[in-house]
Amino acid sequence: MNIAIISPGPFSVPPVNGSSVEHDIDEVTKMIDPEHQVTIYTRKCATYPKSSVEENREFIRYAYKGPTPYLQKIIKHIRKHKPDVILVENRPTYVLALKRHFPKIPVFVNMHSHVYGSTAMISKAKMKKVVRLASGFITNSEFLRRHFMRTNHIPGHKIHAVHLGVDVSPYQEAKLHSSIKKLRKQIGLKEDHRILFYAGRLMRGKGVHVLLKAFRHVSEKDPLARLVIVGGTGYGSNRLNPYVKELKRLSEPLGNKVKFVNFVPSVKMPLYYQLGDIVATPSVWKEAFCRVNLEAMASGKPVISTPRGGIKEVVTHQGSGFIIPPKEWSKELPIIWELLWSAPHIRTEMGKQALMRAKQFSWYATAQGYLKVFENAVAKREAGKQPLQKTG
Structure with a gap:
């Protein structure tokens, strides 16, 4: 499975000065099984090269001068290297542009807190559209899962709680x-x-x-x-x-x-x-x-x-x-x-x-939780492509 992960943009992956979302992306993707290819889109910075490969992870870095130009560059790259699934990290607004360009690719949103789903960050109308267009959502706790089910009316089967991990x-x-x-x-x-x-x-x-x-x-x-x-x-x-x-x-x-x-x-x-x-x-x-x-x-x-x-x-x-x-x-x-x-x-x-x-919270368990969500979506998509079997 080819997985594209889109970081928010303001910070780099791996993080240089810290930033929790980017830290999570780095730690989880290290633990994704080697048979899967992961492309991480993130901010360009002086610390890292424009692009690099580490085992089954490829980092594609772009200058961040705001969400729109940043996302446009990512969309251009995805168009040439179509992944099986896209994970948007903590920016539900990105889903709207991605689904216009890639209506058939499953797009998930990983919500790290309630902030970017609040009306201060995205209107109710847009968030409602994101809920409809996205294949699903991931949260880092059951509390946050229930929060979005309640405030944004996300169906329970469409939002998954996967705890974060730690390397002790x-x-x-x-x-x-x-x-x-x-x-x-x-x-x-x-x-x-x-x-x-x-x-x-x-x-x-x-x-x-x-x-x-x-x-x-x-x-x-x-x-x-x-x-x-x-x-x-x-x-x-x-x-x-x-x-x-x-x-x-x-x-x-x-x-x-x-x-x-x-x-x-x-x-x-x-x-x-x-x-x-x-x-x-x-x-x-x-x-x-x-x-x-x-x-x-x-x-x-x-x-x-x-x-x-x-x-x-x-x-x-x-x-x-x-x-x-x-x-x-x-x-x-x-x-x-x-x-x-x-x-x-x-x-x-x-x-x-x-x-x-x-020790009960491992990054490998987090990665497996993500993969289970993605694999179900890809299998569902592939099943939809199968021609109907004639009977009789």
């Missing part, structure tokens, strides 16, 4: 890295400090303000507690926007107990996770999946998260971590913190369960 190897190998002590010293952490760790974008939906307010109560009871916040306003961006200024104001009374670290590329994150004893993901918006939880668990770290969106499909309450509603963090976080440090065996056991849980 780099996170486990990082535990033995010689530079961990140096990194701790660089950030200003002492050997006896107890570290609560946050990784992700600094945006209101991620609930960093909730974490800071709750951590204040933790630090009042535990003088050894430290909070490390890794991330910027966006992928590769450390812009000091109003929300970041608000976070800095909230952290001022805590002094050096809060350590802000700027954006860190994803390839270096396995090492940074080793700084934390416990990882916090205080999301207040409806997360589609929340990759950080999976990465933290791959590092063998207990996770304290919220029940927002698809998080509960990954984190098990009182198993791999704790699920606490955002409004209860200021009350519950100090209690959980005290429990995990007064009974170290509980923290250790949770870390083991977190790692076991992470």
Whole structure:
């Protein structure tokens, strides 16, 4: 099967400065069985050649000067190298142009969050047309699948939940890295400090303000507690926007107990996770999946998260971590913190369960989920081409 995958365009595949959609494309396609040919259309950048081949993956890169010229170049290439199936990553609007040119090729949309299906990004009329024209949709959680079924009236048989994966190897190998002590010293952490760790974008939906307010109560009871916040306003961006200024104001009374670290590329994150004893993901918006939880668990770290969106499909309450509603963090976080440090065996056991849980989410399983969806569509198309058999 020849599979064409169209990345959104603003970032490259593999990602240079990070970007979750492009990271997913790279990891999933590495695991697609070698009998399938995968063509990945993505943004041209200085880091990579215009086109390249890695085993059964071919990268075709174009300059991105907006979605329309970018997609026009892709359509021109697809016209010459017709694939069996097309997967559009997180841009449902692309389906409309693709189906005008390739009405018989199955086109799927991989929705990574609710954002690009919202009325702020695409009108109800256009989204309705996309739902009709697309062969199907893929989401990274059952929560997101049900969201689109409800808000966009996508029939259940036409939308498939396939969880993302994680490779636990780099996170486990990082535990033995010689530079961990140096990194701790660089950030200003002492050997006896107890570290609560946050990784992700600094945006209101991620609930960093909730974490800071709750951590204040933790630090009042535990003088050894430290909070490390890794991330910027966006992928590769450390812009000091109003929300970041608000976070800095909230952290001022805590002094050096809060350590802000700027954006860190994803390839270096396995090492940074080793700084934390416990990882916090205080999301207040409806997360589609929340990759950080999976990465933290791959590092063998207990996770304290919220029940927002698809998080509960990954984190098990009182198993791999704790699920606490955002409004209860200021009350519950100090209690959980005290429990995990007064009974170290509980923290250790949770870390083991977190790692076991992470191992259940593999990129190979994600790739197989995609292939199953594609193969069914291609088989259906081929069956439609077969002439009717005469009877009698």
